[in-house]
Amino acid sequence: MTKHFIGTKIVLALAMTRLAYNDYRGWALPADENGADDGYLVEYTDGGAPNHPNHAGYISWxxxxxxxxxxxxxxxxxxxxxxxxxxxxxxxxxxxxxQKLEAFLHTDLYASLPDDEQQLLKMQADAMVLYLGIINTRTSKFA
Structure with missing residues (x-):
């Protein structure tokens, strides 16, 4: 069975079209790709080997x-x-x-859930807001 994953990396990103990225890399744009596509040059700084002389990490588009x-x-x-x-x-x-959970709490799908599940979701939202308050206090002390 195929496993699912969720990303947790911190990356650097620079807005760049597909054509600009290919030009930056010194590559020709493949005939079947649209150079005007909006996107990002993404640099992974978590230990991947650099693949461009101007970057410390691995880059891709x-x-x-x-x-x-x-x-x-x-x-x-x-x-x-x-x-x-x-x-x-x-x-x-x-x-x-x-933000996403609070938006969900105003949907028809939420309203169709059993009362106990609705209550648990509200409790989850409250706990998340409390947790955010703690993190905000911590980050307010950063230089």
């Missing part, structure tokens, strides 16, 4: 829709130590999850 669906911006955190960067990333991911 990602279409905008797929990138936007898979990543949440954590802002400019490069000046912070790695453990603080992770806390900020955790805060942004949690805020995104809270």
């Amino acid at each position: 990602s279409p905008k829709a797929q990138f936007d669906a898979g990543y949440v911006s954590v802002g400019e955190v490069g000046h912070l130590p790695p453990h603080q960067q992770r806390v900020i990333a955790e805060r942004e991911q949690l805020a995104d999850r809270i």
